[in-house]
Amino acid sequence: MIEIQLTVNGKDYTVNIEEDKRLLDVLREDLGFTGVKEGCSEGECGACTVIMDGKTVNSCMVMGFQANGSNIVTIEGLEKDGQLHPIQQAFIDIGAVQCGYCTPGMILSAKALLDKNPNPTKEEIREGISGNLCRCTGYSKIVKAVEKARGYEDES
Amino acid sequence: MIVHRGKTIEEVIELLAKYKDSKIIAGGTDVILDIKDNKIFPEALIDISSIEELKGIELKGDFIEIGAGTTFTEIAEDEIFEKNLHGLKKACKLIGSPQIRNRGTVGGNIVNGSPAADSIPPLLCLESTLIFESLEGIRKVKLEDYLKSKYRIKEHELLTKIRFKNPEGLLNFIKLAIRKALAISRMSIATLIELDEEEKVKDIKVASGSLGRYPMRELEVEEFLLGTILGEYTVDEAVNILQNAMEKRLKGRPTLPYKKRAVKSLLKEALNQRIRSSRRVIS
Ligand code: FES
Numbered sequence: 001m002i003e004i005q006l007t008v009n010g011k012d013y014t015v016n017i018e019e020d021k022r023l024l025d026v027l028r029e030d031l032g033f034t035g036v037k038e039g040c041s042e043g044e045c046g047a048c049t050v051i052m053d054g055k056t057v058n059s060c061m062v063m064g065f066q067a068n069g070s071n072i073v074t075i076e077g078l079e080k081d082g083q084l085h086p087i088q089q090a091f092i093d094i095g096a097v098q099c100g101y102c103t104p105g106m107i108l109s110a111k112a113l114l115d116k117n118p119n120p121t122k123e124e125i126r127e128g129i130s131g132n133l134c135r136c137t138g139y140s141k142i143v144k145a146v147e148k149a150r151g152y153e154d155e156s
Numbered sequence: 157m158i159v160h161r162g163k164t165i166e167e168v169i170e171l172l173a174k175y176k177d178s179k180i181i182a183g184g185t186d187v188i189l190d191i192k193d194n195k196i197f198p199e200a201l202i203d204i205s206s207i208e209e210l211k212g213i214e215l216k217g218d219f220i221e222i223g224a225g226t227t228f229t230e231i232a233e234d235e236i237f238e239k240n241l242h243g244l245k246k247a248c249k250l251i252g253s254p255q256i257r258n259r260g261t262v263g264g265n266i267v268n269g270s271p272a273a274d275s276i277p278p279l280l281c282l283e284s285t286l287i288f289e290s291l292e293g294i295r296k297v298k299l300e301d302y303l304k305s306k307y308r309i310k311e312h313e314l315l316t317k318i319r320f321k322n323p324e325g326l327l328n329f330i331k332l333a334i335r336k337a338l339a340i341s342r343m344s345i346a347t348l349i350e351l352d353e354e355e356k357v358k359d360i361k362v363a364s365g366s367l368g369r370y371p372m373r374e375l376e377v378e379e380f381l382l383g384t385i386l387g388e389y390t391v392d393e394a395v396n397i398l399q400n401a402m403e404k405r406l407k408g409r410p411t412l413p414y415k416k417r418a419v420k421s422l423l424k425e426a427l428n429q430r431i432r433s434s435r436r437v438i439s
């Protein structure tokens with residue numbers, strides 16, 4: 001076992017983990033952030049996406065010990081004071097959620113994109129979420145939802 | 157398994173010397189799968205993903221040095237690769253997904269040696285040199301020689317830098333745009349072409365990905381095109397030469413007819429783009 005420290009959604013944690021544990025398992029099993037989903041386990045589907053030090057990563061492709069000292073945002077960290085994040089709200093308003101399995105990762109990819117580029121084109125949105133697979137929606141509503149959430153930072 | 161988070165190059169090469177059976181992990185996109193599938197059981201896993209001295213792109217006189225731990229995202233976003241080196245940026249932008257590019261490193265792409273590692277053909281055109289460090293000191297190996305696998309990385313070495321001369325020519329990269337699920341579709345061509353005042357090819361490098369067991373320079377194509385003026389005839393002939401070279405290399409493989417057809421469009425596109433950009437005034 002080794003001890004790691006990390007910040008998740010603004011809160012500091014110290015956990016003892018098995019050496020071979022992935023960040024995905026640390027977040028889900030040790031810290032209870034079950035909004036992080038496991039899909040393919042091999043870096044293809046993006047269901048396990050989290051934002052690590054400002055960049056999206058597949059948490060199934062990061063070892064727990066590699067995340068020592070890092071700052072992580074999961075879907076649980078997006079709502080503020082009981083208010084959904086504007087991207088979350090847009091997903092609901094547009095109807096971009098079906099089974100919902102891809103949604104946390106999808107929204108985090110959208111957030112990372114909008115944080116960097118508040119007014120992306122449709123093309124840029126498609127590229128931004130290209131690492132997140134959705135088996136239900138056919139993507140067009142997801143792209144619409146992100147378009148709707150564009151520029152949310154200016155409004156808030 | 158012992159895990160270690162390296163902070164400096166020095167610390168890592170000491171660990172590599174200490175643990176005979178160790179594995180380096182950076183972006184993790186290859187290594188984690190191997191661990192999960194029980195393909196490797198390292199005694200020690202050494203993380204280099206947060207070593208600052210392994211990151212970054214530096215202009216040193218006529219040369220450019222890329223830290224082995226630089227991610228594809230970092231390369232794709234660096235201004236140095238805006239102009240004549242655009243082909244490297246393009247290759248890095250086409251790798252995996254944003255999540256993979258945020259973690260995956262150019263050093264990992266080279267060391268893990270997949271035939272489809274997209275950053276390699278452009279680096280081959282640039283005649284890159286790899287710099288390895290170990291307790292014994294520094295070892296330099298040409299990327300091309302390294303890939304021919306005679307000079308595989310030694311257990312106790314760490315790839316620290318990739319170095320190449322900033323070229324006069326224009327670097328380009330073209331990849332077959334087909335869904336990832338089709339593994340054989342990961343073919344690519346990189347070209348580095350310099351034209352003289354009369355538009356004749358003054359210098360040319362061509363490299364391919366997934367047209368053989370490892371990415372390689374296509375010397376016969378280079379030889380043929382050197383000194384010619386790029387145009388319909390020369391482009392077609394270059395395609396023929398490349399197809400013949402592949403024929404020898406991939407003889408009997410079921411994918412050969414498909415690959416021959418696909419390579420035609422790749423090389424044509426690469427050369428035609430060069431023709432188009434020479435007509436524009438390059439500032
Ligand atoms: S579970 Fe991590 S990318 Fe699919």
Ligand code: FES
Binds near residue numbers: 096099100102134136
């Ligand atoms: S909503 Fe079901 S996978 Fe996307």
